[in-house]
Amino acid sequence: MEAPEALKQVEEAMKNAVDHTKSEFTSIRTGKASPALVENLDVSVAAYGSVMKLNGLAVITAPEPRMLVVQPFDPSTSGDIEKAIRESKLGLNPVNEGQRIRLPIPELSEERRVELVKSVKSMAEEGRVRIRGARKEGMDLGKKMKSDNALSEDGQRDYESGVQDLTNKNVSEIDSLTEAKEKEVMTV
Secondary structure, rough: OHHHHHHHHHHHHHHHHHHHHHEEEEEEEEOOOOOHHHOOOEEEOOOOOEEEEEHHHEEEEEOOOOEEEEEEOOOOHHHHHHHHHOOOOOOOOOEEEEEEEEEOOOOOOHHHHHHHHHHHHHHHHHHHHHEEEHHHHHHHHHHHHHOOOOOOOHHHHHHHHHHHHHHHHHHHHHHHHHHHHHHHOOOO
């Protein structure tokens, strides 16, 4: 494997870590209704005998700033959907109307906001750990290329410098995403 190809592989792994962290952040509610809040909830559907994501079972809309409406494709799954929402850690109380489920989004208390910030920080740290894992794999790959004589001493040093630059860039991106999400959560 060539150094540019290896760097591209490391960059892709780090980009995936950042993207995953971004998608995790969408599940943190900030007081306004957003379908992203519940769309990736796992719903155990007894009728199908499997676990599915909510967005595969229903249409999720936000008709009002503080209300979500979940309309199942198959009305027989509404009980399973209601149960999954109730048991999630989102603190939502679904109202099942048969054909659709309304989810009123309550105001966040200061205590709940602090809990959500802790969750954001833990998700961010998870993202940083993924980036550091990609960095380690990249550095190991550099050493392997050096031992296989695919890289010279200077080449290895340049390659490792490139991996470190990618690491710094992606970690700072996660830091800025975290800061923005914390500010969004704490804004009343």
